[in-house]
Amino acid sequence: MQIIHTIAELRAWRKTVSSVAFVPTMGNLHEGHLALIEQAKKEENHVVVSIFVNRLQFGQGEDFEQYPRTLQQDADKLRHAGVAVLFAPDERELYPNVAQNYHVEPPHLQNELCGAFRPHHFRGVATVVCKLFNIVQADTACFGKKDYQQLAIIQGMVDDLNVPIRIVPVDTGRAADGLALSSRNQYLNADERAEAPRLYQQLQWIGTQVAAGNHHYAALENAAKSTLSAHGWTVDYVEIREAGSLNVARLGDKNLVVLAAARLGKTRLIDNLEIQAA
Amino acid sequence: MQIIHTIAELRAWRKTVSSVAFVPTMGNLHEGHLALIEQAKKEENHVVVSIFVNRLQFGQGEDFEQYPRTLQQDADKLRHAGVAVLFAPDERELYPNVAQNYHVEPPHLQNELCGAFRPHHFRGVATVVCKLFNIVQADTACFGKKDYQQLAIIQGMVDDLNVPIRIVPVDTGRAADGLALSSRNQYLNADERAEAPRLYQQLQWIGTQVAAGNHHYAALENAAKSTLSAHGWTVDYVEIREAGSLNVARLGDKNLVVLAAARLGKTRLIDNLEIQAA
Numbered sequence: 001m002q003i004i005h006t007i008a009e010l011r012a013w014r015k016t017v018s019s020v021a022f023v024p025t026m027g028n029l030h031e032g033h034l035a036l037i038e039q040a041k042k043e044e045n046h047v048v049v050s051i052f053v054n055r056l057q058f059g060q061g062e063d064f065e066q067y068p069r070t071l072q073q074d075a076d077k078l079r080h081a082g083v084a085v086l087f088a089p090d091e092r093e094l095y096p097n098v099a100q101n102y103h104v105e106p107p108h109l110q111n112e113l114c115g116a117f118r119p120h121h122f123r124g125v126a127t128v129v130c131k132l133f134n135i136v137q138a139d140t141a142c143f144g145k146k147d148y149q150q151l152a153i154i155q156g157m158v159d160d161l162n163v164p165i166r167i168v169p170v171d172t173g174r175a176a177d178g179l180a181l182s183s184r185n186q187y188l189n190a191d192e193r194a195e196a197p198r199l200y201q202q203l204q205w206i207g208t209q210v211a212a213g214n215h216h217y218a219a220l221e222n223a224a225k226s227t228l229s230a231h232g233w234t235v236d237y238v239e240i241r242e243a244g245s246l247n248v249a250r251l252g253d254k255n256l257v258v259l260a261a262a263r264l265g266k267t268r269l270i271d272n273l274e275i276q277a278a
Numbered sequence: 279m280q281i282i283h284t285i286a287e288l289r290a291w292r293k294t295v296s297s298v299a300f301v302p303t304m305g306n307l308h309e310g311h312l313a314l315i316e317q318a319k320k321e322e323n324h325v326v327v328s329i330f331v332n333r334l335q336f337g338q339g340e341d342f343e344q345y346p347r348t349l350q351q352d353a354d355k356l357r358h359a360g361v362a363v364l365f366a367p368d369e370r371e372l373y374p375n376v377a378q379n380y381h382v383e384p385p386h387l388q389n390e391l392c393g394a395f396r397p398h399h400f401r402g403v404a405t406v407v408c409k410l411f412n413i414v415q416a417d418t419a420c421f422g423k424k425d426y427q428q429l430a431i432i433q434g435m436v437d438d439l440n441v442p443i444r445i446v447p448v449d450t451g452r453a454a455d456g457l458a459l460s461s462r463n464q465y466l467n468a469d470e471r472a473e474a475p476r477l478y479q480q481l482q483w484i485g486t487q488v489a490a491g492n493h494h495y496a497a498l499e500n501a502a503k504s505t506l507s508a509h510g511w512t513v514d515y516v517e518i519r520e521a522g523s524l525n526v527a528r529l530g531d532k533n534l535v536v537l538a539a540a541r542l543g544k545t546r547l548i549d550n551l552e553i554q555a556a
Contacts (some may be wrong), residue, residue: 104381164415
C-alpha cells in the first residue's frame with residue numbers, strides 16, 4: 001500500500017491505474033469502515049481510502065480538536081485490508097489559503113435533521129467531498145448508510161452537479177447488540193455503552209409499528225423520544241422521512257426511513273433504519 | 279463535426295479521444311468566440327464547444343428570453359473552425375428537476391463589480407460551468423478576458439475545489455475602433471454603436487494615467503464615469519482592481535486591471551484593461 005500525502009502525487013498515481021473505488025473517511029477506522037472497503041474492492045480494481053479530519057464540517061464547540069487521530073493504526077488496518085493507496089493530506093494541502101472560498105451549497109435539507117443542530121456541517125461535507133472527488137477521480141465511491149443524510153446530500157450533489165462518479169451505499173455495521181458502529185462510541189463510558197443500543201431498538205420499534213399499519217408518524221416519533229428521554233438521553237430528533245430523498249414522509253409513501261440523533265452524556269449518537277409502510 | 283445533445287452521448291464520445299480543450303458559450307458566436315476556439319485548438323487534440331443559454335445566470339428583467347439563439351449559423355461556424363464536437367443540451371438535459379438544488383457558491387467577489395448589479399449571476403455561472411466541466415471532462419478550458427470577473431471566479435473555483443482542469447485566459451477580441459466584441463453589440467443602434475468605443479477609450483486613458491504615476495484611483499474612476507455620463511451612458515461602475523484576484527487595488531500593487539460596465543440605451547456593455555502602475 002502506498003501512503004500519499006500530496007494532491008500532485010495522487011494525481012500522478014491515478015494516471016497509472018484503470019479503475020478506482022474511493023472511500024473517504026476521517027480515520028479512526030473500525031469494522032464499519034472495513035465493510036465499506038470490502039464493498040469498494042468488489043466495485044473496482046483499486047481502492048483509495050482518504051483520511052482527513054475536515055475542519056470545515058465541525059461547528060464551534062464540536063470535537064474537531066479531540067477527534068481521534070490514529071494514522072499509524074489506521075494505515076496498518078488498510079494495508080491488511082488490501083487498499084492500494086491511503087491518501088492522507090494535511091490541512092495545508094486541502095486548504096492552502098486556510099479559508100475555503102468556494103463552497104458546494106446544498107439545498108434546505110442541509111438545515112434539517114442533523115443539519116438543524118450542526119450549522120454548516122453538510123456544506124462542509126459536500127465541499128470537502130467535492131474536492132476529494134476532483135482529486136481522486138474515482139469511478140465509484142462507497143458511503144455508509146449510517147450517515148444517511150450525508151449519503152443523501154452526496155448523492156444529490158453528484159446528480160445535480162453531474163459529478164462523474166457512481167455512489168454505492170453500504171449497510172450500517174452494528175455491534176452484536178445492535179449499536180451502530182461509530183468512531184464516537186469510544187467516548188461512551190460503561191453505563192452509557194450498555195444504554196446505547198436503545199436508540200436502534202426504538203427505530204426498530206417504529207419500523208414494526210409502521211409495517212403493521214400505524215400511520216401516526218408524529219405520535220410514533222414522540223413516543224420514541226419520550227422513551228429515550230426517560231432513559232437519560234437528550235434527544236435531538238426522531239423523524240420518519242421518505243427513503244432516499246429525505247423529503248417529509250407523506251401518507252402513501254411506502255419506502256421510508258426513520259432517523260434519530262440523541263446524546264448520552266457528552267456523546268452524540270445517530271442512527272437510522274429503512275422501513276416499509278404497510 | 280458531431281452535434282451532441284445529451285450528456286450520455288457526450289460522455290461516450292469523451293472515452294474515445296485522448297485530450298480535449300473546452301470552450302463553453304451561450305452561442306450567437308462572433309470573432310471573439312472563434313479566437314477562443316483557435317486557442318483551444320493549440321492546447322489539445324480535440325475541441326468541444328458547448329452552446330447553452332443558462333437561465334441560472336440571468337436575473338429578473340434581464341434578456342434571457344430574447345438572448346439570440348442561432349444554433350444553425352453557430353454550427354456552421356464551428357464546423358468551419360475545425361471543432362470536433364458541438365455540445366448543445368436543452369434545458370431539461372442540464373436541469374432535469376427544473377430547479378437546481380446544489381450550487382457552487384463563490385465568495386464575496388460574486389457580489390462586487392458586475393455582481394452588485396446582477397444578483398446570483400456569478401453563482402449561476404460557477405454552477406453551470408462546474409456542471410459542464412464534470413460532463414465534458416476536458417483537460418483545458420479557454421475563457422475570454424472580456425468577462426474578466428467571470429474568469430477570476432472560474433479560476434477561483436477550479437483552484438479552491440481542485441477541479442482537474444487547466445484554465446487558459448484569452449485576450450479580448452476587438453473591432454477596429456476598439457469596441458470589445460460581444461453578442462450584445464448587435465442590440466446597439468447606429469448612434470449607440472458610434473458612441474460605444476468610448477468605454478474602452480476611457481479604460482485606456484486610465485491606463486495611461488496610472489502608468490504615468492497617477493495614484494489617485496478614485497479620482498480617475500470618477501473622471502471616467504463623468505465623461506461617460508456626459509456622453510449619454512448610465513454607468514454601473516468603473517473600478518481599478520488588482521489583476522487576477524480582483525482584490526481592491528492597494529498603493530504599491532503593480533499589476534492592475536480597470537473594469538467598467540455601463541449602459542447605452544437598453545444595452546449593457548462591459549470591458550476591462552490590464553494596466554501597470556508606475
